[in-house]
Amino acid sequence: MWWNTLLLSLREIRRNLLRSFLTILGIVIGVAAVITMVTVGNGATQAVSDQISSLGTNLLQIRPGQRLGPGRDSGGSPPFRQADADAIAAQIPGVRAVAPQTTAGVSAVQGARNWSTVVYGTTDAYFETNNWTLASGRIFEPAEERAGASVCVIGATVRRELYGTQDPVGSRLRLRQISCEVVGLLQGKGQAVMGNDQDDVVVMPIATVQRRLTGSVNVGTLLVSMEDGADAERIKADLTRLLRERRKLGESDENNFNVLDTQQLAETLSGTTRVMTMLLGAVAAVSLLVGGIGIMNIMLVSVTERTREIGIRLAIGALGHEVLLQFLIEAVALAALGGVVGVAIAVGASMAITSLMGVPYAFDTTINLLAFAFAALIGVVFGYFPARRAAQLDPIEALRHE
Secondary structure (H helix, E strand, O other): OHHHHHHHHHHHHHHOHHHHHHHHHHHHHHHHHHHHHHHHHHHHHHHHHHHHHHHOOOEEEEEEOOOOOOOOOOOOOOOEOHHHHHHHHHHOOOEEEEEEEEEEEEEEEEOOEEEEEEEEEEOOHHHHHOOOOEEEEOOOOHHHHHHOOOEEEEOHHHHHHHHOOOOOOOOEEEEOOEEEEEEEEEOOOOEOOOOOEOOOEEEEEHHHHHHHHHOOOOEOEEEEEEOOOOOHHHHHHHHHHHHHHHOOOOOOOOOOEEEEEHHHHHHHHHHHHHHHHHHHHHHHHHHHHHHHHHHHHHHHHHHHHOHHHHHHHHHOOOOHHHHHHHHHHHHHHHHHHHHHHHHHHHHHHHHHHHHHHOOOOOOOHHHHHHHHHHHHHHHHHHHHHHHHHHHOOOHHHHHHOO
16 A cells, blocks of 8 residues: 555656646755755864864963953053963973964065065974974974074965975075074964964074064963863963962952963854854754745645545545545655755755865764755645645545536
């Protein structure tokens, strides 16, 4: 009985191909929209997490001022010193590396080419705290750091703009009045979560930058990398207590520095993108309901058109639940077909959009199965009323229908 009923349903769908296509169009659009939105949203979430992870593993960024972001009030707060970084490394358990950092905007010149970039004055610990790896060359030697030698390590963007495809290691680069030797080339990281190019950087010993570029011993940022499995909250509390002591803050004084935990930032931004993904998916799911209403309307029309056929079936012995099952299977088959086409379109659309956006694409089996199952459920829900109406027809009245 089930097989015969399925064949009858498929025959009716094939008999009116154009109408069947228009019927499932709403389901196709709904399924494709839901899967595409969720897949692209998941890719964006992963991209945010990867970009923040590229800043450094278990990284704390400490800056002067009470607030983060645009408008932060660092102007009236005293800067840090190299001694602050040394104190953190020596006195805070669970800290793997501490890198002081000061910056200066410069114009880099090599031969006939020039490029505006940012010089980071720091120590060898910077490469560990920020998860940098070398494409070629080396980092600074201890003697070069102590002496403030004119050596530098450059990023991939600076290499591209000044050297093209040539290996820069061993060449000389002019930064303002400084002629420095390029001793290393950093492996590319790409764009950061805030939109800046992480590879547009020149790294030099902090003593060199302080003496010859900034003319100050001030340190703008302290980068603290925690050991794996360390208690981040305890370390942040210890850091706060130590820096308050070193900056001579009283009990009633507010902190004149802020501590940014990149792991918390990653969780916050990822949570935000996940919420946006859910909202977009919910909006797209509305089109599935519209598609379900379309299926119900067409099935009602079909019942009206086939009233005489239904009457003949009932008159020769077909039971009401058999008629109901035929129309219900027809509605579910339409919805399921729409679901299959929608999934296929979604896969192609997701791959294209994620490629254009530059975010990773990952096939999510769960959302694809859920969207398909929901499409089939739409067929059951919205196909039941027309099927029930067909099953309750009076055979005599149905046979009289013209």
